[in-house]
Amino acid sequence: MPPPPFWRAGLQLAEVRWATSALALFLAGWFFQSVAAPVAVWWTAYLACYLIGGWKPALSGVRAAFQDKTLDVDLLMIVAAVAAASIGQVFDGALLIVIFATSGALEVVVTQRTADSVNSLLDLAPEQAGLVAADGTVRVVETKDLEPGQRILIRPGERIGADGTVIDGVSEVDQQAVTGEFAPVVRRTGDEVLSGTVNGTGALVVEVTRPASESVVARIVALVDEASGTTAKTQLFIEKVEQAYSFGVVVATLLVLLVPMVLFEQSFADALLRAIVFMIVASPCAVVLSTMPPLLASIANAGRHGVLVKSAAAMEAMARTSVVAFDKTGTLTEGVPEVVGVTTESTWTESAVIAKAAAVEAYSEHPLGRAIAHAAVAACVGSPAAVDFQAMPGRGVTGVVDGRRVTVERADEGSATTGTVVVVRVDGERAGTITLVDRVRPGAATVVREMRALAPHGVLLLTGDNESAARSVADETGIADVHAGLLPEDKAVIVSDLGRRGEHVLLVGDGVNDAPALAVAGTGVAMGRRGSDLAIDTADVVVVRDDLSAVSCLVRLSTRAHRYVVANLCIAAAVIAVLVGWDLVATLPLPLAVAGHEGSTVIVALNGARLLRRSAWRS
Known part of the structure; x- marks a missing residue:
């Protein structure tokens, strides 16, 4: 069973609070360090950032190490952060902590929101349905208990509780949520109806053809879940790379610590300093920052343009x-019907045909009827009140306007090639037609x-x-x-x-x-x-x-961001290779190591920030 909604909401809120607090403490420490505040002040802020933002990845890394016998980047980052702090470079470590805390919070929020939406999709199908017994009586049953061969009654305005076939009745069914059709479709004896769609003004008797677990709505849920699982599998390669890199850095750090002491009789303090410098310069912090600034800048730029x-x-x-x-x-088209043409017969004018139709459709909740009424208002055509209004399930509507019987009904489906056509009749005689389409954006x-x-x-x-x-x-x-x-x-x-x-x-x-x-x-x-x-x-x-x-625009921006990422990775890799080589072959001074590491970080960050420019969106 999935956790209750309030529990999931609490988890999301906690993740966001941890990440936000870690970021705030990091910024506070950076500010106090910049204004030359007492060392104790900004060190306290940074260490608090470590504690609040790093406890969860640290716990995750320790569990992976002891329970799964694996090393992951979470643990490596925590060790690198602690190592940086141990030699005075607390800023570097705090930055790593903030990156991991923020990405973890975003992952939890997005994952749980998607899961909630998938579960809420099941609400499309009603929980109960009217089961028609052999003697014609109707009793309420749970839709999950419906079996193929049973018959259910669908009253006007109800959601259909199961996939099935109409065996009696005529109505229009709104299927847009499931199939994407912009206008309700006529369903009569022999036609298929789908669970979760909405019945119109007529009553239908439907024979169930699939159990609830195999309905269209249930299959949508299953497909989304299956796709999410498939997407997760594609991350296995990345996880293997992370595992190999983490293990490699740990082994290399130990070698850098032990080999000089064993073979060259170097002191423990000097070997430890060299090993810490190695772990800092070999850490993927620069690589992470090389990748993220162009992408985050692109995301921010897209956000300014409503994406x-x-x-x-x-x-x-x-x-x-x-x-x-x-x-x-709703994607290439607007998703709502719109009047695009009116034809007339005999002495009737376009405005008169629209006025008569709108007078009757004013009482209708049908999307086509609303479109006709809206067209009359837009054309400033007065629509007198209709009386004796009646809906004709599967056909249209009728009413009396100025003492004359006006009928608006859909034409045969084969009569239109580019839209939906309705015929307007006055006292039984054809006055004209109205064509409606889902207009292209x-x-x-x-x-x-x-x-x-x-x-x-x-x-x-x-x-x-x-x-x-x-x-x-x-x-x-x-x-x-x-x-x-x-x-x-x-x-x-x-x-x-x-x-x-x-x-x-x-x-x-x-x-x-x-x-x-x-x-x-x-x-x-x-x-x-x-x-x-x-x-x-x-x-x-x-x-x-x-x-x-x-x-x-977004695809073009992504292409530019990809080029920036490749360039930044080349810069970061080159700097790491030079600094690691220097540290192994000679003695890399700590200030120079930090300067080189941070300098490359600044360069790639500034390069990525170029994508924040407004010109990057349309170019």
Whole structure:
């Protein structure tokens, strides 16, 4: 059983408090040292930073050493920090402590938020359903106990409690949360319905085809969990490198301590000083700082432009993008229907058709109805009040306006190629039609063109919407490779297959249905304004302002950051090699060792800070 929410919230808060306190104490010690305060003052602040920020990695490192018989970088960093303090370089050690405490807190917060979102996804499916008995009576049962072959009653406005097939009734079902379709779809006898989707105004009798553990919602949860586990496995190589490096530095430090005493009869004090200097100059502090400043500067720059990058690893990974995949609804499009055309019959005018339709749709909660009512307001078309309003499940609505019966109903699905068409009839005679589409975001075609230039192996469109709507958006944005009618697991399979072929896939999406694919993608990008909580928490990057152009800017910024990282690593490695060689071959004075180590750190930090400039975002 997962820990209760209040316990998880308390753990997150504690991690953040430890990291924040360690950072505050480090800054205080740095300030007092800079203003030449008494040594006891700034040493006390630094040592408090050691204690508050270092106890957890120290405990983790000790447990790994004694329980798992392994050495990790956590323990090496603590030893290096303590060694630095023991020879007076307490600033270096405190800086290491702050880096580790902050990264640990961020990892806990992000991991637990994602787990909470995955668990909350199960709330899409209702806990109870109306089971229809053989004699026609209905009793309430737990949805987790439903079995294939049983029949359930779905009343108007209810969430559907199981995957199944309609055996009686007609209604419109809102499936956007699961499939991404922007408008509710008509479901009648023989059609499939999905757990977690919302029934419209009609009543449905559904025969259950899958148990709750195999429903679409349950499979989404399982896919996200599985993807998270797969992602964790990719870190094993890094862990092996860390283990080897840590072990190597410890062995080398011991040799530096013992060999001079045994072979050259050097005093213990001199050998110890040489060993401590070696551990400091060989520690990966400079490498860590060589990598982080460019990436953190890029993250800060992206944040100023409304983009949240959750980790330095995510920022670095985007530079390897080879394939870009876009969701349609809410990503390339606005995600809401909009009136784009009106046709008229006989003596009717466009304004009159909109006015009659809006008068009836004013009582409807249907997305198409809201779009028609909004269009009437935008066009300043007066809509008289309707009476005798009636909803026609699976068809539309009707009412009396100015003494005349007005009916607004969806046209046959095959009659539209680029949107949804509704027919307006007055007293049974056709007055006109209204066409609604999910409008493409401004600049979407430009972004697709830019991403095609940045991704050498192409751009895909992955959507749960129908083929006609998908092709329309693809043609408008310039995407040739289209995959339509996809369930969430279908998207994840396509992305996973590309990953297994060696592609680094950058996926941009916004819905619950995108979450499994976002989790398995090389880089997952979620649209933040209308995006689901699960998509936002699963993704590596969140475009807070829904500015699609930010995606291409971010990839270019990541590419620049990668170049800066490579340059910094070369500088850091060269300095470490020179200082280590000097310490082994001759006697490296401690002040010179510290100056060289810190000097390289300053150089790489300043180099990375160049990515904070606003010009780095668009260049």
